[in-house]
Amino acid sequence: MKGIVTKSTGSWYVVRCGEKNFECRIRGKIRLAGIKETNPVAVGDYVEIEAESHANVITEILPRKNHILRQSVKKTGHSNILAANIDQALLVATIQHPRTSLGFIDRFLVSAEAFRIPQVLIFNKQDILDSNQLATLSEWQKKYAAIGVTVFSVSALNDVGLTEIRQILNGKISLVAGHSGVGKSTLLNHISDSIQQPTGDISAFSEKGTHTTTFAEMFWLTENTAVIDTPGIKEWGLVDMTPQELSDYFPEMRDLRLTCKFGARCLHLHEPGCAIKKAVEENSIWQSRYENYVGMATGSDNRK
Ligand SMILES: Nc1nc2c(ncn2[C@@H]2O[C@H](COP(=O)(O)OP(=O)(O)OP(=O)(O)O)[C@@H](O)[C@H]2O)c(=O)[nH]1
Ligand SMILES: [Mg+2]
Ligand SMILES: [Zn+2]
Known part of the structure; x- marks a missing residue:
């Protein structure tokens, strides 16, 4: 069967x-x-x-259409398949309680891009942000939208912004990932009455989630719409790839990189005539994205 x-x-x-x-x-x-x-x-x-x-x-x-995996622990070579045969990968992120770093977001986006899985970025808990944080959020939203990522800002707990989320889920199988405590399960509970996942508080001591969801689980909303709730991820290790492949997975670098003086051999680190570095200086590539690229290309970033 x-x-x-x-x-x-x-x-x-x-x-x-x-x-x-x-x-x-x-x-x-x-x-x-x-x-x-x-x-x-x-x-x-x-x-x-x-x-x-x-x-x-x-x-x-049976043969897979795709899968998404991450390297779980440094250098052990272990990888962890989050899900298979998915139409899109949703990353739930928060600016605080807990904090999701731009490095973590970019690692996730690069990985999904490497597996050719469309990405959606959902900033949750907008209700707890002060005016400075809201300004940061709006800047990040614009910058990610500019590179083609679908971005939303919601408050899952208060049912704010969920109509749009229901729309993008429709007719697809979606993976929902992110750090522990960002509100993945809360979001799904509020998306559909048929989902009743346990949720957990953020630790007052560490400002981190308490790993409430322990297994990946798929829920069907209609005959052709499903969501996959997953356990919180501490760190996202990239699967092995060369710097050339890596810059292919940054959509804003993909075409431009071929105009570097050293063409496809350019690593966009210290090479003269690098079109990517020039674009960063001219602010047409977001500094933070470039820094995260350098971190991933040289293995010097942290994965959290
Ligand atoms: N203020 C606020 N709190 C929220 C929101 N969404 C979720 N929370 C709270 O954040 C905490 C963590 O929510 P969960 O849904 O358990 O988070 P999770 O991402 O599923 O966490 P893990 O299962 O541990 O990976 C709970 O106390 C939620 O009530 C929101 O929009 N605003
Ligand atoms: Mg959960
Ligand atoms: Zn270059």
Whole structure:
């Protein structure tokens, strides 16, 4: 029987076949072409399941349209597949309680771009921002919109701005990611009455979320609309890529980089005649994006 994985705990899975849900385990080691890991079953995967005497088992992962993964811990080489077969990746970010850095946002955008997954940036908790922070938010919104990212500012808890979010979810499978405590589950609870995810407070001590959602889980809003709530991410490690590939995943650098004096060989770091550096000096490329590019290209940024 064919179905779609709607929940993954790493040891058991929920697979939806038609209107029914089946709890499944994995038999032996399943490999998927092109993926190093064994048992790479992710939420969103289409799978074949079979009923065995004690349990249902996933016997095969069907070919994927795409997936998104991040390198989880420094240098261990482990990667973590967040979801498969998604139409868009939503990053929920907050300026405070907790703070999401521009570096983290850019790493997420670059990764989604590398996997050719359209990105949506949702700034949540606009209700708690003071006038300076609101000015920052509006500047960031403009700058990300200018490079083609769809950006929203909402207050999930107060149902502000959610009509637009419902619209962009419509007819698609969307991954919802972000740091712990930014309000991913709150957002989904307020998007649909059918979702009732637990939510948790921010730690007063660390100003961080408390990792309330522990497993990725997919919820269907209509027959062809689904959202995937995910556990909070501490840091986002990029999968291996060369600096040349990296600048391809910055849309504002993509075309311009070919006009650098050293053409496709330019790393846009210290080279003379670099069109990217010139654009940064002239403010047509956002300084922060360039700095984050340099950090990622040289491995000197932090991932949080
Ligand atoms: N002021 C304000 N608080 C919010 C808003 N959205 C969520 N919160 C609060 O932020 C806290 C964290 O919300 P969650 O929805 O649990 O966050 P999460 O991103 O799902 O966190 P994890 O599951 O740990 O990854 C809760 O106390 C929410 O009530 C908002 O728009 N404004
Ligand atoms: Mg949550
Ligand atoms: Zn250059």
